Amino acid sequence: MNEISPIKTDPAAKPSPAPAAEPAKIGVLLVNLGTPDAANAPSVRRYLKEFLTDPRVIENQGPLWNMILNGAILPFRPRRKARDYAKIWNREKNESPLKTITRSQSEKLRGSLEPLGPIMVDWAMRYGNPSIRSKLSRLTARGCERILVVPLYPQYCAATTATVVDEVFRMLAGMRHQPAVRIAPTYYQDQVYIEALASSVHAAVSRLDFEPEVILASFHGVPKSYIEKGDPYYAHCAETVRLLRDALKLDEARLMMTFQSRFGREQWLEPATDRTVRELARRGVKSIAVITPGFSADCLETLEEIAVENAQAFRKYGGENFAAIPCLNDSAPGMLVIRQIALRELKGWI
Numbered sequence: 001m002n003e004i005s006p007i008k009t010d011p012a013a014k015p016s017p018a019p020a021a022e023p024a025k026i027g028v029l030l031v032n033l034g035t036p037d038a039a040n041a042p043s044v045r046r047y048l049k050e051f052l053t054d055p056r057v058i059e060n061q062g063p064l065w066n067m068i069l070n071g072a073i074l075p076f077r078p079r080r081k082a083r084d085y086a087k088i089w090n091r092e093k094n095e096s097p098l099k100t101i102t103r104s105q106s107e108k109l110r111g112s113l114e115p116l117g118p119i120m121v122d123w124a125m126r127y128g129n130p131s132i133r134s135k136l137s138r139l140t141a142r143g144c145e146r147i148l149v150v151p152l153y154p155q156y157c158a159a160t161t162a163t164v165v166d167e168v169f170r171m172l173a174g175m176r177h178q179p180a181v182r183i184a185p186t187y188y189q190d191q192v193y194i195e196a197l198a199s200s201v202h203a204a205v206s207r208l209d210f211e212p213e214v215i216l217a218s219f220h221g222v223p224k225s226y227i228e229k230g231d232p233y234y235a236h237c238a239e240t241v242r243l244l245r246d247a248l249k250l251d252e253a254r255l256m257m258t259f260q261s262r263f264g265r266e267q268w269l270e271p272a273t274d275r276t277v278r279e280l281a282r283r284g285v286k287s288i289a290v291i292t293p294g295f296s297a298d299c300l301e302t303l304e305e306i307a308v309e310n311a312q313a314f315r316k317y318g319g320e321n322f323a324a325i326p327c328l329n330d331s332a333p334g335m336l337v338i339r340q341i342a343l344r345e346l347k348g349w350i
Contacts (some may be wrong), residue, residue, distance in 0.1 A: 012110040025118045026349050027144035027179070028342055029135055030106050031164050032152045034127030035096040039085040044078040051127045051170060056163035059226070060072075079279040080298075086302040090132050099125070101297040102106060102152070104330040112339050116333045121145055132167045139179075146180045148345050152296040154193060155236035159222055184345045188236040189243060192340045196333035197240075197293055198247035201325060205289065210321040212289040214254060216271040217241050219261035220301060223266045234269060240293055247277060260310075261301055262291070281317035288314065289323040296334070298327045 036047040052069055055061050084248060090100050102123045110121035120142060123137040139147055147250060148151070151164040165183055172178050187193050205212060219237045227234045241257045261271035290310065292302045307324035314322045326336030 009166055014269060025120060025143045025145065026122045027114075027139035027142075027147040027148060027344065028109065028113070028346075029139065029148060029149045030102060030109065030121070030123040030152055030338070031132060032098060032102045032123075033160065033299070034125040035098045035299070036130055037083075039082055039089045041078040041082045041097075044082045044085065044098065045074055047128050048078060049074060049083070054127075054163055056166065057159045061115055069182045072111070079174045084304045085302060087308065093183045096299070097266070097303060098297055098299040101329050105297070105335065108330055108335050109338055109342060112335070113342065119346075119350065124254070125339075126164050128165060132164070133171050136168065136171050140175075140177075142145070144179055146182075146349050148182045148184060148342065149350075150184040150341060150345070151186075152338075153188060154190075154296065155188045155219070155233055155240060155294055156231075157222060157233040157236075158226065158231050169245045176219075182345055186236065186339050188240045190337070190340070191338045194240070194247055196245055196328055196337050199333050200249060200328060200331065201244075201289075201291060204323070204325040208289070208321075208323055212287050212322075212323065213285050213286050214256060214288045214320075215248075215250065216256050216258050216273060216276060216288060216318060217244065218258045218290050218292050218306060219269075219270070220261050222270045223268055224268065227269070239293065244293065260304060260305060273306070274310060274313060277314045278317045281314050281319035284318070286319055287321035288319065289325055291325045292327055293326075293329045295327070296338075302327060 034047065035053065036043040049069075052058055053061065058065060081277075087094065087154050088097055089095075090097055093100055098151055102125075106121050106123035110119075113119045113121060116274060122135050122139060122141060124132045132177075138148065149164065149168055151161045153160045153180060168181065170184070172181065181337065201215070222231070222233055237257060237259075241255065245255050247249065256271075256272040256276065258271050258276045259269040262268045262272060262274075277288070277290075290306050292306060300323065311322040311324065
């Protein structure tokens, strides 16, 4: 029987260390609603078509809606909306303020998370460009095996938060090698968010040369039928306002909740911002301020609809002093909110 010779080893030789595993890259994708690529009718038409054909936004996508959309809305509305966009357009960068601010939020978040590891932060729009699909492709191509998606909507609504989730998972459905994905939840009652809102209101009011008799907290409206079907949006808005009243020590008469941007003939959430503004002026209220807690960044609805249209209406019906308080945007309090959300949802990954 043959004996197996023992393997000879060099006692002075040291075992080769195993190659260090490269840390898995983590992606964070901030997502906001969207914007046209230019302040002209063709760009606005493309944007509106994508937005208004989403069944999360307009739930009844039947023949009647298609006739209204293609026969009445898309041929005419884009020209008027393009003029509105032109009023607020960032001409230096040739883009909407929403795009400018969301990019800045992404860059500032990237800077604050860099010391924590190989984290890549990017941004996208649900409608228009840059698309969720393009940015998810970019993150995965650069080696991100785990991706946190942060919809920048404090209050949940199927027409905003859910449609971001829909688009993310449509993208994943076509991928063979899928990354692990987390979706950050809403933050309508987060203490850091409420404190940031309260501090921004205090700071903005202190800079005014008048004392607002009433402050309106204006949220984007949705049809009442969406709430009746189980959407928690109204309850989330109401809770945000309740907590903000407590933080600012204001009662319901001094801090009122309203809803803006009605569209179509269906009954929407009330009270309506524009009607409330006119009614306050008729009642003899001379000074008001408006905050928009449902928007994480200033956009057409805040910079033009509130700061221009509603301001004009208030003065037309007898009001004198009107202030549109900026969104949290990429301010220090605003970035604290976004960073807090990201760190909370990245636990276990970093």
